[in-house]
Amino acid sequence: xxxxxxxxxxxxxxxxxxxxxxxxxxxxxxxxxxxxxxxxxxxxxxxxxxxxxxxxxxxxxxxxxxxxxxxxxxxxxxxxxxxxxxxxxxxxxxxxxxxxxxxxxxxxx
Amino acid sequence: xxxxxxxxxxxxxxxxxxxxxxxxxxxxxxxxxxxxxxxxxxxxxxxxxxxxxxxxxxxxxxxxxxxxxxxxxxxxxxxxxxxxxxxxxxxxxxxxxxxxxxxxxxxxxxxxxxxxx
Numbered sequence: 001x002x003x004x005x006x007x008x009x010x011x012x013x014x015x016x017x018x019x020x021x022x023x024x025x026x027x028x029x030x031x032x033x034x035x036x037x038x039x040x041x042x043x044x045x046x047x048x049x050x051x052x053x054x055x056x057x058x059x060x061x062x063x064x065x066x067x068x069x070x071x072x073x074x075x076x077x078x079x080x081x082x083x084x085x086x087x088x089x090x091x092x093x094x095x096x097x098x099x100x101x102x103x104x105x106x107x108x109x
Numbered sequence: 110x111x112x113x114x115x116x117x118x119x120x121x122x123x124x125x126x127x128x129x130x131x132x133x134x135x136x137x138x139x140x141x142x143x144x145x146x147x148x149x150x151x152x153x154x155x156x157x158x159x160x161x162x163x164x165x166x167x168x169x170x171x172x173x174x175x176x177x178x179x180x181x182x183x184x185x186x187x188x189x190x191x192x193x194x195x196x197x198x199x200x201x202x203x204x205x206x207x208x209x210x211x212x213x214x215x216x217x218x219x220x221x222x223x224x225x226x
Contacts, residue, residue, distance in 0.1 A: 001170060031210045035154075042203055042216035043154065049210060086154050090211035096167055098211045100146075103153040 004087055004101035011107045012077045020104045022070040022087035030089045032070040034063060037084045046085075047072060074106070082108045111135040113204050113217035121198075121224050127191040131204030131217060138162065138185055142207040145178060145189045147200040148219075155200075159207065160187060194224045 005023040012018040022032060032050050035043035045054050047063040050070065060075045074081055087101035117129035131143070144159040158168035160178045168176045172191070180187040191198060202222055206215040 031212075033210070033212045035213070037154075042219055043213070044216075045212060045214055048212040054214065084153075088211070088213075092210070097169070098156050098159075098207075100154040100156060 001097075002089070002091055002099050004089065004099055006085075006087060006101040006104045008102070009105045009107065011109055012074075013109045014077055014079060016077055018074040018077050018081070018106055020072045020074075020085050020087075020106065022072070022101045023068055024070075024089065025068060027068055027070050027089060028066045030065075030091065032063065032065050033088045034061075034072045035086045035088065036081075037086065038082075043086065077106075077108055079108050082106055111206065111215050113206065113215055115202060115204050115217045115220040117220065117222070119221060119223060121194055121222060122226050123195055123224055124193055127189070127194050127198060127222055127224070129189045129202055129204070129220065129222070131187050131189075133185045133187075133206075138180060138182060138187060142211060143178075143180065143187045144205045144207050144211075144213065146203045146205055146213075147198075148203070149197075149200045157189065157191075157202075159211075196224050198222070199224045 034047040036046045037043040046061045050065040051063040062073045085104045090098045112134045114132045121127045142159045145157040160166045175192045177190045201219040203219045204217040205213045207213045
């Protein structure tokens with residue numbers, strides 16, 4: 001089955017930029033979605049289809065996807081961005097199943 | 110505003126069947142992919158499966174032999190049955206709505222199910 005690998009943790013100072021990677025075989029050919037999850041809460045969609053943002057999500061959240069790596073970038077990081085982040089892809093070319101990445105804990109220093 | 114609410118027992122005995130229902134309000138379960146996702150305590154998200162309004166279902170291969178997802182359109186609900194549970198099935202279970210490309214735009218609040226005797 002398809003595997004998505006994320007770094008377990010990323011640390012960033014307030015005002016700096018956090019980059020969270022999601023690695024998968026030829027992930028650049030698939031659509032990637034990103035979710036933010038704070039403790040005790042359900043996940044929230046922050047980026048979909050590689051780089052689109054749902055309404056209400058700040059422009060500080062952006063995404064890119066190429067080759068074997070997708071990246072979620074959080075610019076001008078704030079304390080409120082501290083959370084777990086998960087990538088997700090849907091394999092529309094074969095079995096129509098979906099898989100989540102392993103998750104990354106973002107810590108704001 | 111669409112809302113999803115999980116309901117069901119919070120404690121299930123080993124070898125028994127876990128049964129949860131998701132009640133959808135603020136919209137119909139026609140169209141879209143209606144999904145179950147779970148998260149063991151302190152761990153990551155795991156897709157369990159979905160049904161598509163046309164009647165298609167699709168399940169995580171690792172759970173496929175034990176999972177059934179069904180719908181009751183008259184009640185605007187869909188359900189999860191997971192048989193022969195073990196402690197490894199202890200998790201917060203979320204129901205969710207997914208659209209094109211399986212992007213999940215609405216989530217329930219989640220319900221913790223513990224498997225223990």
